[in-house]
Amino acid sequence: MKLINNLLIQIIPFFPKSFIKLFASPYIAGITDDEMLSTVENLNTKGYDVTIDILGEHIKTEKEATEITERYANLYDEISSRSLQGNLSIKLTHIGQDLGYDIVKKNLIILTEKAKKHYNFLRLDMENSPYTSETIVLYKExxxxxxxxxxxxxxxMHRSMDDLNALANKNFNCRICKGIYIESEDIAYSDYKKIRENYIKLVQIGLQKGSYIGIAGHDEYLINHLYQWIQDNNISKTQYEFQVLYGVPMEKTLQKLIQEDNKVRVYVPYGDNWYDYSVRRLKENPKMVGYIFKNIFKNIFG
Ligand SMILES: Cc1cc2nc3c(=O)[nH]c(=O)nc-3n(C[C@H](O)[C@H](O)[C@H](O)COP(=O)(O)OP(=O)(O)OC[C@H]3O[C@@H](n4cnc5c(N)ncnc54)[C@H](O)[C@@H]3O)c2cc1C
Known part of the structure; x- marks a missing residue:
């Protein structure tokens, strides 16, 4: 499978855009605001909370950073005026992190103030390792x-346990995920089992310290294991939520969690940057190619 995935990744750039869109479309909640908002309304009706992400990262000019910040700020207005159950997830490189600390900080403060005005919430996604420390500094700002x-x-990431211990308290709100970027073995685990073990420890320690934890991912072993642990340890339902990416087919598991009064939040990416995002994600995580083909075959052959 690894060989097939790697081969597919080599040939992806030669595929027509429409072909890539076929793979990307189940994972993208539309191109326009209206398309995304109707997806969100639909998800809310089914009992899901959402977190909205405008696709894009590593913007190159201050003008773009300002425009994206305004678009995000307007989304808080839309969420409020339509009474949606949702918040925003942003990538700091999308609002100017590559252009300098002052620019990204200014834009982050604009969005934080907008979240505050609407009594909403702002999540800072975690990008690859060169950005980790600065993301934490900006988070504290x-x-x-x-x-x-x-x-x-x-x-x-090896450092995540130390970061958790330094940051976690009763007011700490943290999404725990496995990590999507390619990182060096010097700083990150590559072994599937080790990543799972660290994931479990991070969630458990975060919860024990009284923090609010977003348990993000689609690994049913982790979801079941941690949900059992949460029940065995009488962790309050107000202290955690499950988070998944839009389009990953696991409706049965998620609906069961919702029926048992757990919060489930869907990460909803949208926008016209879908092509670069999809291709980059496919390259970053070859396993995605396998999942996508698996889903297409499942849809065709039942
Ligand atoms: C809400 C959310 C937010 C995230 N935010 C970040 C972030 O800020 N920074 C970051 O580095 N990473 C982020 N990620 C990505 C995360 O780090 C993992 O790379 C991603 O979740 C894949 O790991 P997994 O948990 O699905 O486990 P895996 O072991 O990769 O997958 C478990 C199973 O889930 C299924 N599956 C997984 N992905 C798909 C798919 N796309 N289509 C179909 N089936 C699939 C497969 O059947 C697979 O066997 C986020 C993930 C989620 C869900």
Missing amino acids: ALKIYPNVGIVLQAY
């Missing part, structure tokens, strides 16, 4: 303005 800001820790 945002916290000075408004407590409803959260961050992400990646279970494959």
